[in-house]
Amino acid sequence: MSLVAAIVINLFSIVVSVVVVIITYIKWRHQYWSRRRIPFLVPSIPFGNLQNPAKKRYSIGFHIKNLYDEAKRKGLKHCGLYFFASPIYLVVDLDYLKNITTKDFQHFVDRGMYYNEKSDPISAHLFAIGGSRWKNLRTKLTPTFTSGKMKMMFPTLIECVSLLMEAVEREQVQIDVKELLGRFTTDIIGSCAFGLDCNSIKEENSPFRIYGKKVFTSSRMRTLKMTLASSFPNLGRLFGVRQVSSEISNFFRNIVKETIEYREKNNFSRPDFMQLLIDLKNENKGYSLNLDEVVAQSFIFFLAGFETSSTTMTFTLYELAKNEEIQETLRKEIFRVLQKHDGKITYEGINEMKYLNQVIDESLRKYPPVPFVTRTCVKDYKIPDVDAVIQKGRRVIVPILALHYDEEYYPDPYKFDPDRFNEENKQMRNPYAYIPFGEGPRICIGMRFGLMQTKVGLVALLQKYRFKVNPRTSDPLRMSSNSFILSAEGGIWLDSEKL
Numbered sequence: 001m002s003l004v005a006a007i008v009i010n011l012f013s014i015v016v017s018v019v020v021v022i023i024t025y026i027k028w029r030h031q032y033w034s035r036r037r038i039p040f041l042v043p044s045i046p047f048g049n050l051q052n053p054a055k056k057r058y059s060i061g062f063h064i065k066n067l068y069d070e071a072k073r074k075g076l077k078h079c080g081l082y083f084f085a086s087p088i089y090l091v092v093d094l095d096y097l098k099n100i101t102t103k104d105f106q107h108f109v110d111r112g113m114y115y116n117e118k119s120d121p122i123s124a125h126l127f128a129i130g131g132s133r134w135k136n137l138r139t140k141l142t143p144t145f146t147s148g149k150m151k152m153m154f155p156t157l158i159e160c161v162s163l164l165m166e167a168v169e170r171e172q173v174q175i176d177v178k179e180l181l182g183r184f185t186t187d188i189i190g191s192c193a194f195g196l197d198c199n200s201i202k203e204e205n206s207p208f209r210i211y212g213k214k215v216f217t218s219s220r221m222r223t224l225k226m227t228l229a230s231s232f233p234n235l236g237r238l239f240g241v242r243q244v245s246s247e248i249s250n251f252f253r254n255i256v257k258e259t260i261e262y263r264e265k266n267n268f269s270r271p272d273f274m275q276l277l278i279d280l281k282n283e284n285k286g287y288s289l290n291l292d293e294v295v296a297q298s299f300i301f302f303l304a305g306f307e308t309s310s311t312t313m314t315f316t317l318y319e320l321a322k323n324e325e326i327q328e329t330l331r332k333e334i335f336r337v338l339q340k341h342d343g344k345i346t347y348e349g350i351n352e353m354k355y356l357n358q359v360i361d362e363s364l365r366k367y368p369p370v371p372f373v374t375r376t377c378v379k380d381y382k383i384p385d386v387d388a389v390i391q392k393g394r395r396v397i398v399p400i401l402a403l404h405y406d407e408e409y410y411p412d413p414y415k416f417d418p419d420r421f422n423e424e425n426k427q428m429r430n431p432y433a434y435i436p437f438g439e440g441p442r443i444c445i446g447m448r449f450g451l452m453q454t455k456v457g458l459v460a461l462l463q464k465y466r467f468k469v470n471p472r473t474s475d476p477l478r479m480s481s482n483s484f485i486l487s488a489e490g491g492i493w494l495d496s497e498k499l
C-alpha cells in the first residue's frame, strides 16, 4: 500500500471517529430533559429543535411559535428544547410565565447574554449585565424614564418631526417605510441619547447613521464567534471576544466624550438621556457611573430604541394602509384631539388618543419587534406543583410572538383588530398573554419613550397623509428568517396621498 493511501485512510478514520464522538456527545446531551422528568420536543442531530441553518424557512419568532404550538397540542404547560446540544426551557403556561418573570424573579435575574466588560466595555450595558450589578444600575436608571422626564424630552421629538415630513413630501410614492422611519427614530435617539442636534444627522451619509446600521449587520465570523462565546462565556472572555467591533465602539465613545466635554466646559445642559447620565456620573454619593458605563448605556438606549420603534411604526402604517376603515377612524380621532390642542401635537394630546393606543397595541401584538426574550436561572428553581427543577445556568425562553398568536387568547389571530384592546376586552384577558415589552422587573425600561415616539410619528404622518400599500410589498408579508428583530422580507412600500 502506498504511503498516500495510508495517510488518506488514516485521515478518514480520524474524521469518522471525530464525527462519531460528536454525535455520541450530542445524543448524550439530548437526554438532559428526560433525565429531569420535564417533557420535551424530540430534537434532531445536530441542530436540536432549531431549524437547519442551510434551509431556514421561518423567522426565529415564528419558528418558536411552531414549537410552542406543538407543545400546546400535546397539552404541555412547559417543555424542554435543545439549541444544538444546549438544553433550553420553554414556558407555555401563563401561570408559569408569571412565576418565572415576576413572582420568582430572583431565580431568573440574568438574561444570559454574552458581554465582555474588560476588552469591550460598551457591551456591559443594562440589557446584558446580570446579578446585583444589573439591579443597582436598573435602580439608578429608572428615574430617567418617568413620565415627567418623557414630557421634558417631548419638544426634542417634535423637532425631529419636520425632517420626517420633508422626507415624505420628497418621496411621495413607493416609500420605503422602514428606512424612512428608521431615519426618524435615529434622529430622535441620536438627539436624546447622544445629545446630537437632529439636523446634524440629517444627511443620508451622516456617520451616525452609517455606524448605527453597521451595528446591526454582523459578519459571519463575528456571528460564529458570538454564538460560541454565548455558550462558553468564560472562554470568550479569556480570548477577549468582542461583541462590538472596536471601530464602532470607538465611534460611539468619542461622541459621548465630546458631548460631555462640551457640556461641562460651556456649562450647557439639555433635557435628554445624555444629561441624566452625566448627572449620574457626577453624583458623589454611593455608586456613580464612570465614562465607559455612560457610553454603554447611551449605546443600548440607541440600539434598543431606534429599530424597535421604527419597526412598530412600520407595521402599524402597513396595517392601516391595508385597512382603510381603521385608518379613517384613527384619523378622525387625531383631528378631534388635535383641534382641542390648537392643532398642535402635544404630550397631553397624544395621551388622550385612546383609539391610537388600541391600534398600536394590536400592531405590537401581531408584530412584536422583539419576538422572544430569555432569562437565565441563577439558582436552582423547584417548579411549584411539579416534581422537577430548573437548574442553575439553564436558559429560559419567553415566547412573546407565540403567545400573541395563540387562538386561546386571540381568536382569528392573523386578523388585525384594534377592538381586541378596548377596555372591556383587555379586562377579560390574562395580562401575561400580551407582553411586547417583556414582563417583570426586567421589562423594557424604555417602554414609555418607545410608545411616545411611535405615537408622535404616526400622528404627524396621518394628520397630513393617507397611506396605501404599494404593489412592491409582497402579499402576504413574509418575515425575514435572517433578522432577530421582526422584519418583512423585501421591505414595506407604501404610497402617500396628501390630504
Ligand code: HEM
Binding pocket: 126, 127, 128, 138, 300, 301, 302, 304, 305, 306, 308, 309, 312, 368, 369, 370, 373, 374, 436, 437, 438, 439, 440, 441, 442, 443, 444, 445, 446, 447, 449, 450, 451, 454
Ligand atoms: C416599541 C419599542 C420597544 C419595544 C417593542 C421594546 C421591547 C423590549 C423587550 C421585549 C425587552 C426585554 C424585556 C424583558 O426581558 O422582559 C426590552 C428591554 C430593554 N429595552 Fe426596550 N423596547 C422598545 C423601546 C425601547 C426604547 C425606546 C429604549 C431606550 C430608550 C429601550 C431600552 C431597553 C433596555 C435598556 C432594555 C433592557 C432592560 C433590562 O434588562 O433591565 N427599549 N425592550
Ligand SMILES: *[C@@H]1O[C@H](CO)[C@@H](O)[C@H](O)[C@H]1NC(C)=O
Binding pocket: 267
Ligand atoms: C452653570 O449654570 C447654572 C445654572 O444654569 C448656574 O447655577 C451655575 O452657577 C453655572 N456654573 C458656572 C461654573 O458657570
Ligand SMILES: *[C@@H]1O[C@H](CO)[C@@H](O)[C@H](O)[C@H]1NC(C)=O
Binding pocket: 095, 096, 099, 103, 104, 383, 384, 385
Ligand atoms: C406560582 O408560584 C406560587 C408561589 O411561589 C405557587 O404557589 C404557585 O403554585 C405557582 N404556580 C404555578 C402554576 O406553578
